[in-house]
Amino acid sequence: MTLENLIKKYDLPVPRYTSYPTVPFWDLEKFDNQKWIKAITRAFNESNTEKGISLYIHLPYCESLCTYCGCNKRITKNHLVEEKYVETVLAEWDIYLRHFKQRPVIRELHLGGGTPTFFSPQSLNNLITRLLADCELHPQHEFSFEGHPNNTTFEHMQVLFDLGFKRISLGIQDFDEKVQKTINRIQPFDRVREATENARKIGYESINFDLIYGLPHQTRASIEKTMDFIKLLRPDRIAFYSYAHVPWKSPGQRGYSTDDLPGNVEKRALYELGKAKLSEFGYYDIGMDHFSLPQDDLYKAAKNKALHRNFMGYTICNTDLLIGLGASSISDAKYAYAQNAKKVETYQEIIATDVLATFKGHFLSDTDLSIKNFLLGILCKEEATWDQLVFKSLATKAFTDLKTMKNEGLLLTSSQGIKVTALGKAFIRNICAVFDKKLQDANTHSSELFSKAI
Structure with missing residues (x-):
């Protein structure tokens, strides 16, 4: 064939x-918070000392809507929301801490969104400093965050670097102006270059670019243009994702039709072209949709068959416990999954009652x-x-x-x-x-x- x-x-x-x-097939009827707490303390007791644990913090705010995006987000320019959200995340973490009999050993910490750099450097410093106050750091801890090139400042990067972050992921998606305009993700190449150079100047050890193939109006020529810019900036990692057209879930995608999207065969051709260019530039194909230069830890983990995958995607940190904090975050306690309330206000109201905001989950047989x-x-x-x-x-x-x-x-x-x-x-x-x-x-x-x- x-x-x-x-x-x-x-x-x-x-x-x-x-x-x-996968989430649609969770057995929701058997889920309750008391059983969830037992599952998470079991996973914690088994893995904390040796492997450590992972933390994912969902920071859902964005100043503008990128129409391709299927993530849980809240669009606002009101930065007064930052303080209450930070306090709620810290209150949620405190609930978990009360169930642990020893100080957590943090192996992995990732800030996702939304746009984590919507939050000011001061807010992020407050969040991370207080979050880690009652924790130990694993000798091989890896802290990373996602940033929008347009609003990730030198100060953002410096503050997070000083807190132990050594990896940054910049959401690029595509460098073509027509594609950017269609998905409302307009970011000039010069701004991306500035953000990349700032990260290197500060000392970040790994820079990732997120790219997407299959976007509206993408062509082979636009993919080649994007890859030529990649060659100039040479990030350590590339995540080259397939665009997920789910307008029933993400109404912003209704701003363009399926006629604007490449067909399935052409879409795959865009990926193969991008993959060939990345191989030409010295990148290795890692796992699913990921590429890495040989000096990066992601390549080393793949070569040593030590790669791991969880709700954050591919990682070098093979922990058994991932705790998700924030609205819509999903936790993986090895024996069980749980997801927080998706709506920010609902999440905040539940945490204010001093109980976890998990509203659905699954216990694994x-x-x-x-x-x-x-x-x-x-x-x-x-x-x-x-x-x-x-x-x-x-x-x-x-x-x-x-x-x-x-x-x-x-x-x-x-x-x-x-x-x-x-x-x-x-x-x-x-x-x-x-x-x-x-x-x-x-x-x-x-x-x-x-x-x-x-």
């Missing part, structure tokens, strides 16, 4: 697999845990060893699908497990979907649940 036919066949709505089970670890092997190592519970969970159709994918050259199977081929990397989400018992039991590829794989 030709690559074009494979793309047409597998361009189906499937999860991105930052968790298993033994089979769930086995499938979760199996999928992590596929996504992080491009291979996975058979597990008895995984094998038993497969329906007859799954074995047929695996045989078909093997014949198509997407994977290799043996008595030990499976390996993803170079061709199969383009369809890794589809391969994972074969082992997704919840998805297979539901027998759905609903476009209302997931973005398309290609």
